[in-house]
Structure formats: C-alpha cells, structure tokens
Amino acid sequence: MSNAKTLFAQIVPKFTERTEDVAVEALGYILSQSDAARRALKKTLREGGTTVGSIAKVRTQATGGKRERPDLVGLDDERAERVLIEAKFWAERTKNQPNEYLRRLPKDRPAALLFVAPAARLEALWPELCRKADEQFTVIGATTPGDLRSATISGGERRLMLTSWAALLDLMESESKSAGDVVAERDIQQLRGLTDRAEPAPYLRLHPEEMGQEFARRMEGLRRLVDDATMCGRNAGFLKRERVATGGAGGYGRTIRIGSVKAWFGIEVFAWADFHSTPLWLRLDGDDSGQLKGTELNERMFCPGPGWSHRVPIELPTGVEYDEILSLVVRRLRNIALQLDPDSIEDGDNDPDIRRLRGRTDRMDAYAFLPWRPEELEREFAQQVEGLHRIIVTTKPVYRKRANVRLLLD
Numbered sequence: 001m002s003n004a005k006t007l008f009a010q011i012v013p014k015f016t017e018r019t020e021d022v023a024v025e026a027l028g029y030i031l032s033q034s035d036a037a038r039r040a041l042k043k044t045l046r047e048g049g050t051t052v053g054s055i056a057k058v059r060t061q062a063t064g065g066k067r068e069r070p071d072l073v074g075l076d077d078e079r080a081e082r083v084l085i086e087a088k089f090w091a092e093r094t095k096n097q098p099n100e101y102l103r104r105l106p107k108d109r110p111a112a113l114l115f116v117a118p119a120a121r122l123e124a125l126w127p128e129l130c131r132k133a134d135e136q137f138t139v140i141g142a143t144t145p146g147d148l149r150s151a152t153i154s155g156g157e158r159r160l161m162l163t164s165w166a167a168l169l170d171l172m173e174s175e176s177k178s179a180g181d182v183v184a185e186r187d188i189q190q191l192r193g194l195t196d197r198a199e200p201a202p203y204l205r206l207h208p209e210e211m212g213q214e215f216a217r218r219m220e221g222l223r224r225l226v227d228d229a230t231m232c233g234r235n236a237g238f239l240k241r242e243r244v245a246t247g248g249a250g251g252y253g254r255t256i257r258i259g260s261v262k263a264w265f266g267i268e269v270f271a272w273a274d275f276h277s278t279p280l281w282l283r284l285d286g287d288d289s290g291q292l293k294g295t296e297l298n299e300r301m302f303c304p305g306p307g308w309s310h311r312v313p314i315e316l317p318t319g320v321e322y323d324e325i326l327s328l329v330v331r332r333l334r335n336i337a338l339q340l341d342p343d344s345i346e347d348g349d350n351d352p353d354i355r356r357l358r359g360r361t362d363r364m365d366a367y368a369f370l371p372w373r374p375e376e377l378e379r380e381f382a383q384q385v386e387g388l389h390r391i392i393v394t395t396k397p398v399y400r401k402r403a404n405v406r407l408l409l410d
Contacts, residue, residue, distance in 0.1 A: 005193065006189065006190050006192075006193025006194070007190065007193075008026075008190035008191065008193050008194050009190075009193035009194045009196065009197045012194055013197065019089065019194060019197075019198060020087070020088065020089045020091055020198075022194070023087060023089070023165075023191060023194055023195060023198070024060065024071040024072065024087045025060060026187070026190070026191045026194070027071075027072065027085075027087055027116075027191060028058055028059075028060040028071070028072050029187070030172070030184055030187050030188060030191065031055075031058040031072065031074075032057065032058045032059075033183075033184065033187075034172075034176060034181055034183075034184035034187075035179070035181075036172070036175040036176040036178070036179040036181045036184055037172045037175065037176060037181075037184055037188070038054075038055045038058070038074075039175050039179075040168070040171040040172040040174070040175040040176075041055060041074065041083070041168070041172070042054070042055055043171060043175075044114070044148065044161075044163060044167075044168060044171060045083060045112050045114065045159075045161070047148055048112065048114075048148055048150035048159055048161040048163075049150050049152070049159055050110045050111070050112050050157065050159045051110055052074070052076065052082040052083055052109075052110050052111060052112065053076050053077070053082070053110075054076060054077055055074040055075070055076065055082065055083065056075055056076055056077050056079075057074070057075045057079070058072055058073065058074050058075070059072070059073045059075065060072055060073075064100070064104050067096070068096040068100040068101055068104060069096075070084040070085060070086050070101055070104075070113075071085055071086050071087045072084070072085035072087065073085075080106060080109070081104070081105065081106065081111070082106075082109070082110070082111050082112070083111065083112050083113075083114060084101050084104065084105065084112075084113045084114070085114050085115075085116060086098075086101065086113070086114070086115050086116070087115075087116040087117075087165075088115065088116065088117045088121075088125075089117070089118060089195075089198040090118070090121065090198070093128070093129075093132070097129075097132075098113055098115070098129055098132060098133050098160060099132065099133060099135070099136050099137070101113050102133060102137060102153055102158060102160065105156075105158045106156070107155060107156030107157070107158070108156065109157060110157040110159075111156075111157065111158050111159070112158070112159040112160075112161055113158070113159070113160050113161065114161045114162070114163065115129065115161065115162045115163075116162075116163055116164070116165055116168055117162065117164065117165070118164065118165060118195070118198060118199045119147060119164035119165070119166055119167075119199065120199065122147070122149065122162060122164060125162060126142075126144065126149045126162050129160060129162060130142050130151055130160070133151075133153060133160055137153050137154050137155065138153075138154035139151045139152070139153065139154075139160070140152040140153075140154065147163055147164045147166070147167035148161065148162070148163045148167060149161065149162045149163070150162075165192075165195040165199070166192075166195070166196075166199070169188055169191060169192045169195065172184075172188050173185055173188045173189065173192070176188060214370065217370050218370050218372060218376070221369035221370055222252075222267050222279055222280070222316075223252050223267065224369060225280075225322075225325065225326065225329065225369065226252065226253055226254065226265065226266045226267060226280070227254070228326055229265070229326060229329045229330050229333065230254045230256060230265060232326065232330045233256075233258070233330055233333050233334070233337075236330070236334065238258065238259065238333070238334050238337040238338075239256055239257065239258050239333065239337065240256060240257040241254055241255075241256055242254075242255040242256055242257060242262070251266055251267045251268040251269055251270075251281075252266050252267045253265050253266015253267060253268070253283075254266055258282070258333065258336060258337045258340060259336075259337040259338075259339075259340030259341030260340065260341040261284060261285065261340045261341070262284075262285040263282055263283060263284050263285060264282070264283040264309075265280075265281075265282050265283075265314070265333070266280070266281070267279045267280065267281075268281040268283065268311070269382050270382075271302065271311050271313075272379065272382035273379050273382035274379070275302040275311070275313070276302065276313040277377045277378055277379055278313045278314060278315050278316050278377060279316060279377070279382065280313070280314035280315075280316055280329065281311050281312065281313060281314060282311065282312040282314055282333070282336060283309045283310070283311050283312075284301075284309055284310045284311070284312065285309060300312060300313065312336065314329060314332050314333070315328075315332065316329075316372055316377060317329075318371065318372050318373060318374050318377070319371065319373075319374075320371065321371070322369040322371070325369075325371070
C-alpha cells in the first residue's frame with residue numbers, strides 16, 4: 001500500500017516542518033489505542049529475536065536519568081520498560097543514540113531498542129548503529145538483509161533492531177484488519193501516507209561519474225533553455241517577462257505573464273522528483289489556475305496540496321538538437337497561452353521563429369547545451385539533485401526551505 005496522497009500526508013507538511021515529530025506522535029497514539037497494533041509490534045520484536053511478553057502501554061517522549069529521550073517507550077504489565085522506539089525520517093542520530101538508550105534497557109529480562117526509518121536509509125543507518133554500539137558494548141550476530149535487522153548486545157538480553165516504516169506499518173495494518181479494528185486501520189493508512197511522502201531519500205548517493213563536468217553542463221543548459229524560451233515567447237508576443245530571473249523552492253526560472261495569467265516558468269526540482277519526469281514546469285498563480293478547467297491541460301496539472309499553485313509539466317525533448325528542443329518548448333508554451341487567452345496569439349503565428357531570439361548564439365564553450373537522455377529525466381535523478389539541496393540546507397541552517405538550485409547553477 002502507498003498512500004502518499006492521504007489527507008494527513010497533504011496537510012501536515014503544509015503547516016509544519018516537524019513532520020517527523022508528527023509521525024512519532026501518531027505512531028504513539030495508534031500503539032496506545034490499539035491492541036492489534038501492539039501485537040504487530042510484539043511480532044516485529046519476536047522476529048528480531050526477542051520475546052518481550054505483552055506490551056500493555058506505550059508512552060511518548062519519556063526522558064531518562066541522563067537526559068536521553070526515546071520517541072516511544074513500551075511497558076509490560078509490570079510497568080517495566082521493555083522496548084524503546086526511536087522513529088526517524090532523515091534526521092541524524094543524537095549523541096545519546098544508541099548507547100544511552102541501550103543502557104536504559106533492563107538487563108534481567110528480554111528488551112529491545114528498535115529504530116524505525118525509511119527503507120532507503122536502512123543500508124547506511126544499520127552499520128552506523130552497530131559501529132556506535134560496538135564502541136561501548138559487544139555487538140553479536142548482526143544481521144543485514146531485509147527490512148528488519150537485529151543484533152544482540154552484550155550484558156543481558158538486550159537487542160538492537162532496525163526496521164522500515166513500511167514494514168512496521170504494513171504489519172500493524174494487517175493485524176488491525178484481521179482484528180476488525182477499523183479505526184486503527186484507517187489511522188495507520190493516514191500515517192502511512194505521511195511516511196510514504198517522506199520515504200524518498202533526500203540524498204541519494206551520487207557516483208563519481210555523475211559529478212563530472214557533464215552534470216554541471218546539463219544543469220546550466222537547462223537554465224539557458226529557460227532564458228531562451230522566455231525570450232522567444234516574449235518576442236512572439238504571447239508571453240511577458242515580469243522580473244529578472246529568480247531561484248527558490250528548488251528551482252530557477254522567470255516570473256511571467258502567459259496569455260493573461262500570472263505564472264512562473266523554469267526548473268522545479270521537487271515537482272520533477274515527485275510528480276513527472278521533466279525538470280521544466282509552468283507554475284500558475286493560484287487565483288488564475290481555474291482558467292484551465294475545461295481545457296485539455298486540466299488533466300495534466302499537478303497540485304501538491306490545498307493552497308499550493310498548480311503546476312503544468314513542460315516536456316523536455318530528448319535525442320534532438322538544441323534548436324529543435326527550444327522550438328518544441330516554445331510551441332508548448334504557446335499552446336498553453338492559446339488555451340488561457342486566445343486573444344493573446346496573433347493570427348497565423350503558428351510556429352514562433354527562434355531566430356528572432358535576441359542575443360542568442362551558437363556557443364561552442366563549456367556552457368553549450370548538452371541534450372538529455374531519457375534515463376536522465378527519471379525522477380531518481382531529480383531526487384539526487386534534491387539531495388545536493390539538502391547538503392546546502394544543513395550547512396546553511398538559515399535556509400529552512402529547499403536550497404536554491406541556483407547555487408548549483410551560478
């Protein structure tokens with residue numbers, strides 16, 4: 001099941017950047033309210049090699065004696081702590097993780113420290129957890145394959161485990177469905193939508209060959225294409241350029257008027273990664289997007305959520321020369337302008353002449369346009385670029401939104 005378009009998944013990111021905290025609270029609520037959900041947790045722990053008995057209660061954010069504060073604490077019938085849960089999306093470990101948490105677990109009975117993370121993070125996070133634990137404990141029999149990884153910690157019956165959000169929530173949903181717990185089942189589906197939205201890695205590993213000059217030239221070529229297409233549309237009369245080029249929200253582009261509608265045209269990496277395999281997007285002002293209803297474009301629009309601007313993908317042609325790419329992009333923009341405002345197109349102006357583009361040259365330099373191959377337009381490539389944004393964000397904390405791709409292009 002994948003429900004990245006659930007109400008929960010759409011609303012939460014709009015009102016807070018602390019989606020990980022919201023997911024933790026939701027998981028804690030479901031586990032505290034549903035016997036079936038707790039049985040699923042117990043099954044996960046048993047599969048990981050430990051039998052903790054019944055989990056009678058789940059608490060959130062219970063601070064320990066050394067200021068360690070796991071996200072969730074599972075208590076048995078005797079109110080003894082038997083499982084500590086640390087649920088993550090892409091936040092880094094704190095200095096107390098995992099060792100202070102392991103020390104907090106009882107030594108005289110089976111107990112577990114369970115980390116929950118996106119599936120794409122397991123491969124890198126598990127060795128890191130084991131290495132850190134091995135600095136102060138002895139880690140025995142660490143397993144690596146699959147969506148549940150487990151190791152024994154010396155000095156008692158403690159286990160260190162790691163599983164994915166998808167694996168845990170799938171089991172919780174299955175148990176809830178079997179038990180007829182409809183409320184829990186629906187709550188889990190809402191939480192799964194939020195975790196699915198967070199699942200794509202904000203940083204996919206780049207191979208050395210992907211970081212060569214060709215990568216930079218392709219990104220720079222996109223910027224040139226945006227500028228040239230905007231200029232050509234202006235010369236053809238169906239587009240007006242409002243301001244200088246701008247960057248933001250993971251992109252580079254131009255604020256324009258297309259037909260009679262205020263819009264933004266350019267590179268939008270997050271829409272490329274999330275919605276459709278093209279880096280070029282036309283973002284329509286929220287008040288004007290209604291003009292597209294009833295047109296063929298209405299079915300091609302994407303909207304991230306309530307209050308967001310609608311986006312129309314502009315396909316990037318592959319396997320052809322730059323002049324043909326530019327002509328096709330300009331024709332696409334012209335067709336949109338025609339649907340938005342037929343009066344903005346002069347009669348007989350069916351094929352904008354790119355030769356009228358002022359200042360354009362056939363450059364043979366480091367910034368000459370490199371045609372894109374179809375596989376390079378896949379969404380995974382965009383997710384890699386988003387990963388570079390994340391690095392910039394973490395090194396420049398003042399920027400809380402996606403880093404500006406213009407930092408890559410300038």
